[in-house]
Amino acid sequence: MSAARAPLTREVEVVNEHGEREQVHIPAERDLTIYVDRRELVTLMTLGAQPELLVLGYLLNQRLVQGASDVESITVDWEVNAAAVKTHAGIDRIEERTAKKVVTTGCGQGSVFGELMAEIERVQLPPTRMTQAQLYALVNAIRLQESTYKSAGSVHGCALFTLDADEQGGGPQAAMQIFVEDVGRHNAIDTIAGWMAMQPGEGAAGALGPARVFYTTGRLTSEMVIKSAQMGVPIVVSRSGMTQMGYDVAQRVGLCAIGRATNRRFVCYAGAERLVLQPGLAERG
Incomplete structure (x- = not known):
């Protein structure tokens, strides 16, 4: 994995209720386009704090990979706002599995690929209290x-x-x-x-x-x-x-x-x- 950290905030000038100018910090939102084995997959809007882990977690939670061992490398380059993912064996039926996209209520337009609701029935949770x-x-x-x-x-x-x-x-x-x-x-x-x-x-x-x-x-x-x-x-x-x-x-x-x-x-x-x-x-x- 690369370690492409980016500043989390930037300083901007604002005018307050008294008409006074002051400096405040705002989150540094940026776009990150994910490419898997040279195929463009999705663009995420992110702060960019830990982009490599974000990309890996996204692939896991979309059930496109089963574990970290499926991924050979993740390289993030903020000069082009892109993340290049290289897998060991490719993603089986990636075109079919990413064809159905549901826009969710997540901030930044979260999305869930495929039939995750059907897969959830197979989840076995530990007996944590x-x-x-x-x-x-x-x-x-x-x-x-x-x-x-x-x-x-x-x-x-x-x-x-x-x-x-x-x-x-x-x-x-x-x-x-x-x-x-x-x-x-x-x-x-x-x-x-x-x-x-x-x-x-x-x-x-x-x-x-x-x-x-x-x-x-x-x-x-x-x-x-x-x-x-x-x-x-x-x-x-x-x-x-x-x-x-x-x-x-x-x-x-x-x-x-x-x-x-x-x-x-x-x-x-x-x-x-x-x-x-x-x-x-x-x-x-």
Whole structure:
């Protein structure tokens, strides 16, 4: 993989409500066209923080490759805003599999190729459970996280956490493994999928490993729930709400979906059996 990092923000001059000129930072949105074995596939709008992992995660979550081992190289060149992917054996039936494109609700016009809804029925999620204390620890870790959003706004953040195995809350509550921001939440989760696939001992799409929880600042749509399930992560947490289709998919695959998670407030939309409530904890300061 190349390491084509790009500045996440740029400074611009604005006029405030008093008519005064000042300098502020805004996210540096840029286009990135993905070529797979010299065939143009798609153009993503991204901040460009970790573009190689974004490309790998995109291919994984679109089910165009089964794992990182299918890919020989990923080279990103910001001079031409392109990512060149070389696979070991090509992508079988790529024309057919990318012919049907569904424009989703993702910021930056997220897209899902093929019949991913049909494939989701085959997903087997691990029996992960999370305590209420671990949920609060996760939300607090996000609150303390330094981010582009705090300095420039207009981006979504996603994170992957691992949980301590003790349901009584002994030891570490929730450990953040990676935090990603991008102009669209689907880009951020794809980048995390790429990161998972590159970890030692991971299976296809990073489905193996310790108990994990996915967090997003954005709403829980069908796309976010599907991608989390494909990644083998059975619990998703959002500071926003959930759509009907996202709810339906979560119910079908047995995924725990928690929304409106801020401070000590939350709503568990689906999979409540995975959440271990601790009476009185919400009232403790």
